[in-house]
Amino acid sequence: MSDTAPQDWNPRDAAVQADQIAAYDAMRSRCPVAFSDYLQWSLFRHEDVVRVLEDHETFSNAASRHLSVPNAMDPPEHTHFRRLIEPYFGPGAMAEFAPTCRAIAEDVVGRLPADGEAEAMTEMGQDFALEIQCAFMGWPTRLHEPLRAWVKRQQAATLAGDREALGKLALEFDGVIREQLESRRATGDAAPDDVTTRIMNETVEGRALSDEEIVSILRNWTVGELGTISASVGILMRYLAAHPELQERLRADRRLLPAAIDEILRLDAPLMSNRRITTRPVEIGGHRLAAGERLTLLWGSANRDEAIFGDPDEVRLDRDPKDNLLYGAGIHVCPGAPLARMELRDFMEALLDATVDIRSVPGRPAMRARYPAGGYSEVPLRVCTRKPAGKTC
Numbered sequence: 001m002s003d004t005a006p007q008d009w010n011p012r013d014a015a016v017q018a019d020q021i022a023a024y025d026a027m028r029s030r031c032p033v034a035f036s037d038y039l040q041w042s043l044f045r046h047e048d049v050v051r052v053l054e055d056h057e058t059f060s061n062a063a064s065r066h067l068s069v070p071n072a073m074d075p076p077e078h079t080h081f082r083r084l085i086e087p088y089f090g091p092g093a094m095a096e097f098a099p100t101c102r103a104i105a106e107d108v109v110g111r112l113p114a115d116g117e118a119e120a121m122t123e124m125g126q127d128f129a130l131e132i133q134c135a136f137m138g139w140p141t142r143l144h145e146p147l148r149a150w151v152k153r154q155q156a157a158t159l160a161g162d163r164e165a166l167g168k169l170a171l172e173f174d175g176v177i178r179e180q181l182e183s184r185r186a187t188g189d190a191a192p193d194d195v196t197t198r199i200m201n202e203t204v205e206g207r208a209l210s211d212e213e214i215v216s217i218l219r220n221w222t223v224g225e226l227g228t229i230s231a232s233v234g235i236l237m238r239y240l241a242a243h244p245e246l247q248e249r250l251r252a253d254r255r256l257l258p259a260a261i262d263e264i265l266r267l268d269a270p271l272m273s274n275r276r277i278t279t280r281p282v283e284i285g286g287h288r289l290a291a292g293e294r295l296t297l298l299w300g301s302a303n304r305d306e307a308i309f310g311d312p313d314e315v316r317l318d319r320d321p322k323d324n325l326l327y328g329a330g331i332h333v334c335p336g337a338p339l340a341r342m343e344l345r346d347f348m349e350a351l352l353d354a355t356v357d358i359r360s361v362p363g364r365p366a367m368r369a370r371y372p373a374g375g376y377s378e379v380p381l382r383v384c385t386r387k388p389a390g391k392t393c
């Protein structure tokens with residue numbers, strides 16, 4: 001199909017990459033179901049995305065050539081693995097991780113300069129995501145730098161559509177995880193009682209997990225976490241700096257934080273897209289799709305749809321949370337949402353506790369990230385902390 005189909009748009013065009021959100025807004029009104037070689041059928045409207053999420057029989061997740069547990073699975077296989085995964089993000093697990101989460105948030109925020117400039121992505125977002133991720137999995141701190149470099153290369157290879165590089169990166173990452181498995185096996189009963197060891201000892205349908213399945217689960221949690229949490233931190237910090245009145249409101253009343261975080265990340269998506277494949281002929285947005293056609297759900301557009309949210313840029317803390325597709329919906333809804341929400345709330349609380357003001361830097365606007373990353377590649381900020389040297393603020 002793709003060789004001959006007319007291109008409705010080019011997702012990799014420089015103008016699209018310069019500001020994905022603005023480009024998707026324009027596409028949503030111009031051509032809400034659009035074909036391109038790179039993303040195949042892109043869905044921009046909330047209504048169309050929700051329809052896909054609710055009909056997992058027509059719109060399958062088996063859109064990847066590689067094993068991806070549980071992201072690229074359909075029921076009944078998907079259901080078995082979801083049952084295994086969900087307790088890791090349940091109330092008990094979250095309570096157990098809460099003190100570590102808070103301590104890491106405070107530690108990362110504590111590295112802000114007393115009174116000066118900071119770059120939110122490299123100095124806050126990436127550090128927080130890497131440290132919290134390794135702590136959650138029980139991985140050593142020496143993995144922070146290789147993982148940071150890996151995420152960067154992975155995003156570049158995805159944008160380039162470089163399958164060979166992506167294959168190599170996947171292998172490299174598998175190597176990192178397998179090392180963790182081997183070191184735990186070598187220590188036997190003395191292996192640490194952490195998330196990685198617990199996953200290794202899980203069973204599904206009465207059998208032990210294969211190494212491929214363990215690696216895939218851990219890889220998806222890592223990929224889910226590193227890109228989205230660091231993007232979220234950058235988006236949230238930039239938003240506070242650009243909207244001093246909301247910053248003031250949140251400083252005065254921290255109970256507003258959970259709704260404010262979900263709402264800011266609704267209008268400026270940390271995760272841009274996910275994929276599906278049709279299992280039968282279907283009509284969507286006036287287009288007839290055959291079985292086997294690939295679709296891209298653009299969260300960064302659906303969550304700004306005027307038909308649902310009115311002015312997409314208006315932050316309203318009393319919106320109905322069910323319309324917000326930040327963590328998806330349906331059977332693939334993000335299992336890591338309780339963890340992500342706790343991490344981002346702790347980070348923001350620590351940030352507001354440690355600072356008196358966060359502002360943009362005149363003449364140095366934030367730079368938008370390129371697909372597949374959401375958010376920003378660079379967010380220069382001026383921060384005034386409560387540290388002794390921060391008296392000039």
Ligand code: HEM
Pocket residue numbers: 069070071072082220221222224225228229232270271274275299325326327328329331332333334335336337339340
């Ligand atoms: C702000 C942070 C995050 C955002 C915005 C986010 C968003 C999403 C979304 C929209 C989906 C649905 C994908 C689809 O329908 O195809 C999803 C699925 C998933 N997320 Fe997250 N996520 C975040 C953090 C996390 C974390 C911290 C983890 C784990 C440590 C995680 C693990 C997963 C997994 C395993 C799936 C696949 C679930 C399935 O297929 O059943 N995510 N996420």
